[in-house]
Amino acid sequence: MxxxxxxxxxxxxxxxxxxxxxxxxxxxxxxxxxxxxxxxxVPYPYLPSVKSSLQNSNIAWGAQNVSQHEKGAYTGEISAxxxxxxxxxYVIVGHSERRALYGESSLIVAEKYLAxxxxxxxxxxxxxxxxxxxxxxxxxxxxxxxxxAVINLSGVESLQKAVIAxxxxxxxxxxxxxxxxxxxxxxxxxxxxxxxxxxNTAKELIILYGGSVKANNAAExxxxxxxxxxxxxxxxxxxxxFVAICQAMQN
Ligand code: PGA
Numbered sequence: 596m597x598x599x600x601x602x603x604x605x606x607x608x609x610x611x612x613x614x615x616x617x618x619x620x621x622x623x624x625x626x627x628x629x630x631x632x633x634x635x636x637v638p639y640p641y642l643p644s645v646k647s648s649l650q651n652s653n654i655a656w657g658a659q660n661v662s663q664h665e666k667g668a669y670t671g672e673i674s675a676x677x678x679x680x681x682x683x684x685y686v687i688v689g690h691s692e693r694r695a696l697y698g699e700s701s702l703i704v705a706e707k708y709l710a711x712x713x714x715x716x717x718x719x720x721x722x723x724x725x726x727x728x729x730x731x732x733x734x735x736x737x738x739x740x741x742x743x744a745v746i747n748l749s750g751v752e753s754l755q756k757a758v759i760a761x762x763x764x765x766x767x768x769x770x771x772x773x774x775x776x777x778x779x780x781x782x783x784x785x786x787x788x789x790x791x792x793x794x795n796t797a798k799e800l801i802i803l804y805g806g807s808v809k810a811n812n813a814a815e816x817x818x819x820x821x822x823x824x825x826x827x828x829x830x831x832x833x834x835x836x837f838v839a840i841c842q843a844m845q846n
Contacts, residue, residue: 597801599631599817600758600824601841602719603831604659604687604805607638614641617834618648624838625653630845631824634685635831636719639673642681650682657685657716660693663706675714686711687826689721689741691764701744709749712756719758719826720745721805722785726765735784742788751792758801759785760826766806768828775819778804782821810836813843 609617614637625633634655637645645656662672678686688711689704699707704720711718722741724734738761745753761781766773773781782802790797804816805826816822824844830836 597799597823599844600801600803601631601633601837601844602657602685602758602760602803602824602826603635603837604690604826604828605635605637605831606659606692606828608832609638609641611641611644614645615648617832618645618654620834621837622649622652622654624834625841628653628841628845631841633841636685636687642678642683646681655684656681657683657687657719659687659690661686661688661707661711661716663703663710665710675710675716678711678716679714683716685717685719685758687719687721687760691721691723691762691767695764701741702748704741705744705748708745708753708757712749712753717756717758719760719803721760721762721826723762723764723767723806729763729765734781738781738785739788742785746789746792751789751796754789754793754796754800758803760803760805761785762805762826768807770807772807772809772812772816773804775815775822778816779819779821782819786821808840810839810843813840817844 636657636659649656658678661675688707693699708718722738724737728737763773786797801823803824803826804822808825808827809830
């Protein structure tokens with residue numbers, strides 16, 4: 596049985612005061628919930644305070660990016676071992692905003708994934724197509740290319756210690772969610788790509804959907820057989836919405 600996961604991606608939002616309020620409400624709302632795993636991926640400077648808020652809760656924490664390098668002269672970068680110092684369970688790699696705005700190629704993303712795993716951190720590997728790619732019928736090719744970069748570098752078994760998030764770029768922050776069937780189709784495709792190499796890993800692989808998941812559409816997405824949870828952007832900043840989405844996972 597695949598364990599379900601709902602992870603928030605705060606992106607570049609929040610401050611010490613609002614983070615604390617948000618987490619207090621989320622902790623309260625999810626108290627005693629054990630049916631799924633929950634996490635928030637937060638901006639780097641807040642890791643110490645988020646860790647201290649969450650360490651006795653059922654909510655894990657993580658970061659939104661990591662350097663592919665172990666250490667060295669990389670001004671402004673953060674290594675996986677630094678994330679380890681703050682006991683991050685997860686790190687998002689290859690979010691489409693990183694790929695599009697910071698020029699992260701699939702190879703760089705694969706190196707980040709490897710760096711995270713070497714430090715024992717679970718990478719949440721984001722894959723997804725743009726609207727143009729979907730409309731020109733190359734969604735599967737794009738996703739396979741993004742997956743293959745990681746498999747080539749780390750091997751297919753590495754996915755046993757990773758999470759994949761399918762995030763169609765056209766659905767991120769746009770209020771335009773993929774239909775449950777559209778998401779399910781891509782999730783099935785992802786599983787089939789992996790299955791050709793290693794059917795056990797494919798069966799156990801946790802695949803999240805992300806892109807405008809809200810309290811009012813989470814349940815219909817989460818009920819699909821190959822959707823194992825969500826990566827939640829905007830709605831993870833509103834405690835009641837994030838809690839409602841997490842609860843939709845349990846039902
Ligand atoms: P969204 O973002 O929920 O605001 O669409 C999802 C994401 O970027 O991970």
